[in-house]
Amino acid sequence: MKKTSQFWPIILIAFLVVIFFYRTFFRGLVPIPTDLIVGIYHPWRDHQWPDYPAGVPFKNGLLADIVSIIIPWRLEAIKAFSDGRWPLWLSSVLGGQPLLANFQSAVFSPFNLLFFLKMKEVWAWTAYIVFQPFLAVLFTFLYLRNQKLKRLSSLAGGFVFGFSGFFLVWLEYGIIGHSGFWLPLVFLAIDKLNQKIKPAWFLIGSAAVAASFFGGYPQISLYLFLAGGGYAGFRFWQTKKKQAFLTAVLFLALGVLLASVQLVPGFELLRFSIRDVDITARTFGGGTLAPADWLLLLFPDFFGNPSTLNFWGKTPYNEAPAYISVAGLILAVWGILSSDRRRIFFIALLFLAGLGTLPLVSSRFFLMSFPGLKSASAGRLFFLISFSLAFFSGLGMEAFLKRKKSIHSIVVWLFIIIFGLVWRQVMIQIETAADLEMTANWQVTKRNLILPTLALGVFSLGYFVANWQKAFKKIVSWSFFGLIVLELFRFGWKYNSFSRAEWFYPPTALTDFLKSKIGIDRYAGLVPQSMFIPYELGTIEGYEPLMLKNYNVLTNQINENTFRNLLSGSRWVKVNNFDSALLDLLGVKYFLADRDWQLNKNPQDLDKIFQFGRSIVYENKTVLPRFNLYYQAEVVKNDSREIMRRLIDPSFLAERVILLEEEPILKISPEADSRKKIVLDLESYWQNQPAFQVETSHSGFFYLSDNYYPGWQVFVDGRPETLYRANYSFRAVQIPEGKHEVKFIYQPKSFKIGLIVTLFAGGIIFLIWCRLGRQKD
Numbered sequence: 222m223k224k225t226s227q228f229w230p231i232i233l234i235a236f237l238v239v240i241f242f243y244r245t246f247f248r249g250l251v252p253i254p255t256d257l258i259v260g261i262y263h264p265w266r267d268h269q270w271p272d273y274p275a276g277v278p279f280k281n282g283l284l285a286d287i288v289s290i291i292i293p294w295r296l297e298a299i300k301a302f303s304d305g306r307w308p309l310w311l312s313s314v315l316g317g318q319p320l321l322a323n324f325q326s327a328v329f330s331p332f333n334l335l336f337f338l339k340m341k342e343v344w345a346w347t348a349y350i351v352f353q354p355f356l357a358v359l360f361t362f363l364y365l366r367n368q369k370l371k372r373l374s375s376l377a378g379g380f381v382f383g384f385s386g387f388f389l390v391w392l393e394y395g396i397i398g399h400s401g402f403w404l405p406l407v408f409l410a411i412d413k414l415n416q417k418i419k420p421a422w423f424l425i426g427s428a429a430v431a432a433s434f435f436g437g438y439p440q441i442s443l444y445l446f447l448a449g450g451g452y453a454g455f456r457f458w459q460t461k462k463k464q465a466f467l468t469a470v471l472f473l474a475l476g477v478l479l480a481s482v483q484l485v486p487g488f489e490l491l492r493f494s495i496r497d498v499d500i501t502a503r504t505f506g507g508g509t510l511a512p513a514d515w516l517l518l519l520f521p522d523f524f525g526n527p528s529t530l531n532f533w534g535k536t537p538y539n540e541a542p543a544y545i546s547v548a549g550l551i552l553a554v555w556g557i558l559s560s561d562r563r564r565i566f567f568i569a570l571l572f573l574a575g576l577g578t579l580p581l582v583s584s585r586f587f588l589m590s591f592p593g594l595k596s597a598s599a600g601r602l603f604f605l606i607s608f609s610l611a612f613f614s615g616l617g618m619e620a621f622l623k624r625k626k627s628i629h630s631i632v633v634w635l636f637i638i639i640f641g642l643v644w645r646q647v648m649i650q651i652e653t654a655a656d657l658e659m660t661a662n663w664q665v666t667k668r669n670l671i672l673p674t675l676a677l678g679v680f681s682l683g684y685f686v687a688n689w690q691k692a693f694k695k696i697v698s699w700s701f702f703g704l705i706v707l708e709l710f711r712f713g714w715k716y717n718s719f720s721r722a723e724w725f726y727p728p729t730a731l732t733d734f735l736k737s738k739i740g741i742d743r744y745a746g747l748v749p750q751s752m753f754i755p756y757e758l759g760t761i762e763g764y765e766p767l768m769l770k771n772y773n774v775l776t777n778q779i780n781e782n783t784f785r786n787l788l789s790g791s792r793w794v795k796v797n798n799f800d801s802a803l804l805d806l807l808g809v810k811y812f813l814a815d816r817d818w819q820l821n822k823n824p825q826d827l828d829k830i831f832q833f834g835r836s837i838v839y840e841n842k843t844v845l846p847r848f849n850l851y852y853q854a855e856v857v858k859n860d861s862r863e864i865m866r867r868l869i870d871p872s873f874l875a876e877r878v879i880l881l882e883e884e885p886i887l888k889i890s891p892e893a894d895s896r897k898k899i900v901l902d903l904e905s906y907w908q909n910q911p912a913f914q915v916e917t918s919h920s921g922f923f924y925l926s927d928n929y930y931p932g933w934q935v936f937v938d939g940r941p942e943t944l945y946r947a948n949y950s951f952r953a954v955q956i957p958e959g960k961h962e963v964k965f966i967y968q969p970k971s972f973k974i975g976l977i978v979t980l981f982a983g984g985i986i987f988l989i990w991c992r993l994g995r996q997k998d
Contacts, residue, residue, distance in 0.1 A: 253720060257282065309321050410426030522669035523666055744838075778865060779804060916960045
């Protein structure tokens with residue numbers, strides 16, 4: 222009975238997680254913003270959905286990346302595994318992109334196993350999301366319990382971390398949470414090894430580090446690794462246990478090596494992507510905080526909330542997720558002011574992470590040469606800030622339970638004074654605002670001060686009651702915990718979307734039409750980013766932080782009237798100029814448009830072939846084939862700008878000539894009467910091994926307008942041949958006259974090297990585990 226009673230905290234954690242997701246468990250709604258799919262975007266919004274004759278309302282537009290990028294890429298990876306192949310390449314967006322190498326696709330996340338259970342994809346992703354806060358709270362609880370904190374203190378710290386503002390604003394993305402919730406488990410493994418060298422904890426630590434890197438967001442995993450290394454050093458300073466320190470450092474290093482199958486291809490992609498020239502993060506200050514943003518620690522909606530369409534802050538809402546609840550913050554301040562020596566490391570971690578969110582410090586830190594950090598967001602440092610504050614919240618609850626301290630009263634009164642000053646300043650701003658818009662903004666702020674002020678009032682009342690009657694201390698401490706849960710749950714419910722499962726990439730008349738007609742041809746317009754991936758429809762457009770640099774430069778010329786050397790990258794490819802000849806070169810056969818939107822292209826070059834609601838499909842009559850044989854080649858060596866100038870030059874005959882960057886092995890001569898026949902095995906294309914049957918009367922170049930990238934090989938009649946980069950970003954191979962089979966295969970060395978290193982690291986971990994086990998015996 223005693224052993225059974227020890228599990229009540231875990232049961233309580235599970236119960237409260239179910240309560241947070243009550244809309245899922247009791248109403249059948251999913252924690253996925255499917256309302257954005259059918260509420261914002263054509264063609265889904267053209268469909269008449271039951272109960273919504275005027276259109277489906279959507280809650281939070283900031284969550285759009287979840288359904289337009291993250292989920293489609295993951296589903297493609299799951300499909301590849303289901304088909305018995307490695308998910309190495311994605312053909313349907315942006316001219317073809319590496320899939321496994323893209324960290325956010327998280328193809329090796331252990332939780333992808335959920336997709337192979339007998340449930341629909343929408344419910345597998347739902348379970349994937351639900352596991353995040355549960356494991357974040359559980360691992361933090363176990364870590365704090367191992368620190369000898371009471372169960373209630375450990376629960377308080379666990380919920381502050383697992384349901385912190387940081388985790389809640391990124392909850393439905395999945396990747397940040399699944400990269401981050403391993404941190405307390407890594408710290409627990411380090412502590413356990415300091416108590417006694419046990420092989421199980423060495424294994425757990427290595428697996429947790431690797432699982433973090435497999436989670437899909439390497440910036441968070443990097444912070445986890447650095448914090449773990451710092452914590453191992455801190456524990457060595459405390460205990461002077463050299464073997465425990467070396468064992469911890471070893472499992473951290475081996476955990477990274479274990480993830481090499483993801484990291485090696487990922488670092489290769491970083492080299493060829495726009496990441497280091499991407500200006501997106503800089504457009505919002507790199508996620509750094511203005512002084513006023515620190516008010517969000519107390520008032521999360523001080524500047525409004527995107528879910529209520531009244532946000533008026535300068536820093537994007539999800540880049541400053543400082544909130545951990547008023548009750549949690551007061552407890553954290555108590556913990557910081559305690560005399561416990563364990564707080565030294567977390568004070569340093571809190572200070573360094575907080576410093577990194579300041580513009581001057583962040584600009585220097587993120588401009589370091591570490592791959593990928595040049596365009597990273599400093600706001601992700603709230604991962605470490607939240608965990609530090611969670612530790613202090615548990616410590617603060619412990620201090621409250623054990624003894625009375627005068628400093629606690631001072632802190633409570635200080636919070637009351639701060640709240641009073643903020644209220645006074647807001648009322649002044651309302652009275653003196655320069656215009657009606659600012660008056661309305663400050664009225665929003667005034668309304669959003671009410672709930673945090675009520676929370677402070679309840680907390681203060683409970684604290685003073687406990688001081689007056691010590692017999693109430695236990696009840697009051699539970700009220701503090703309940704207040705933390707209520708505050709954080711309210712924050713999460715307000716921000717996140719719970720929507721209908723049937724809105725998860727549903728079929729429409731337009732998607733059915735395109736799927737029956739488009740083949741491997743491409744479309745442009747109307748549908749954003751990657752939302753047609755689940756339908757196996759290809760587009761040149763998209764949004765991708767790791768977009769291939771050559772493709773990015775090429776497609777950014779589409780909207781330019783003259784050549785411009787692009788010195789910085791943009792994560793978006795969005796076509797505005799439908800009259801560009803580059804669209805023909807890229808094989809864009811279909812233009813999708815709203816009926817109120819006029820395409821700036823000669824009407825004689827378009828055929829209207831379908832309409833569904835406001836969504837119209839036009840066929841582009843000037844499009845060039847996606848694959849073809851060419852009998853003329855022009856060579857431009859070592860001058861990418863000249864290649865681009867030639868491609869956009871109106872006199873360039875793209876239908877007859879391809880541009881190469883090196884001299885071909887065999888000379889070819891143009892033949893006016895050349896005959897050719899090309900047949901594509903369509904299934905092979907979608908399996909990323911496109912195979913063609915080619916017949917030609919003269920030697921020439923077989924050309925495919927899919928991106929050239931290291932690892933692609935081409936075989937003619939089973940023999941490897943030289944693969945040329947053609948037309949700046951695409952592929953070509955020389956073909957002699959006659960009948961031939963041409964097959965492209967993606968076999969990147971980076972994946973093979975990464976897989977070998979992963980297997981090697983796994984073998985080393987197994988040997989060390991066995992050796993530690995023998996030492997124990």
